[in-house]
Amino acid sequence: MMASLRQRIRLDPRLLIGCVLVVASVLGVIWVVSQAKQTVAVYVAAAPIAQGDAITEQSLSIVNVPISDSHELYLTPDRFDGSAVISTRPIGQGEYLPLSAIGAGDETSAPVVVTISGALPEDVGTGVAVELWAAAPGERPGTYNTPVALVQQAQVVRVLESQQLVNSGQVEVELRIPDTDLAEVLTALTNGSRLHVVPLYRPVGE
Known part of the structure; x- marks a missing residue:
C-alpha cells in the first residue's frame, strides 16, 4: 500500500507541471537579464544640428543602448564611414540620429x-x-x-x-x-x- 502511494505521488502530473513552470520561469529570467546586458553603439547629436548642416564625427557622440529592433532605424558607427552627409531636418542635442534624417552631402x-x-x-x-x-x-x-x-x-x-x-x-x-x-x-x-x-x-x- 505504501509503495502504491509513493508511486502515485511520484507520477502526479500536477507536480511535474509545477516543476516545468519553475524551470521555465528561471530560464526566462536568465534570458531577460542576458539580453539586457547586450548593447549596441548608436550616434546621438553632440549639439543641435540644423537642417542642411554637414554631419561629422565631431558633431556626434556615441551612446550604448540595449539591443532591439528599433536600433536598426538609427545611425551606428558601422554605418558611418565619414563620407559627406547632411541632416535633412533639425536634430536636437542628445537626439538619436535617425537614418531618415540623413541625406547625401549638398554640393549645390x-x-x-x-x-x-x-x-x-x-x-x-x-x-x-x-x-x-x-x-x-x-x-x-x-x-x-x-x-x-x-x-x-x-x-x-x-x-x-x-x-x-x-x-x-x-x-x-x-x-x-x-x-x-x-x-x-x-x-x-x-x-x-x-x-x-x-x-x-x-x-x-x-
Whole structure:
C-alpha cells in the first residue's frame, strides 16, 4: 500500500507541471537579464544640428543602448564611414540620429550669414524655407530702391543672436543659398543693401 502511494505521488502530473513552470520561469529570467546586458553603439547629436548642416564625427557622440529592433532605424558607427552627409531636418542635442534624417552631402548650395534689417517674422527659425529680398541704396543718401527678390528659396540654418545687433534693429541669419544666387547675394552684402526674409510656408496649425 505504501509503495502504491509513493508511486502515485511520484507520477502526479500536477507536480511535474509545477516543476516545468519553475524551470521555465528561471530560464526566462536568465534570458531577460542576458539580453539586457547586450548593447549596441548608436550616434546621438553632440549639439543641435540644423537642417542642411554637414554631419561629422565631431558633431556626434556615441551612446550604448540595449539591443532591439528599433536600433536598426538609427545611425551606428558601422554605418558611418565619414563620407559627406547632411541632416535633412533639425536634430536636437542628445537626439538619436535617425537614418531618415540623413541625406547625401549638398554640393549645390553654401551657407552665408546675412544681416537682416528689422525684426524677423515670427515664423522664421531653423529649417524654415524663405525668400531673400534686397533693396539697393538709392541715388540720394538714406534712400533705397524698390526691393527685389534675390533668392527664391533659401534655408534658414540658424538665427545668430547679438545684443549689439538687436539694439541697432538688425538680426544676423545664416542661410543656405543656392550656388546660382551667391554672386547676387554677395553683391548685395557689399553694396549696403537692406535685406529682408519672407517665410515661404506657414507652419500647419498656426
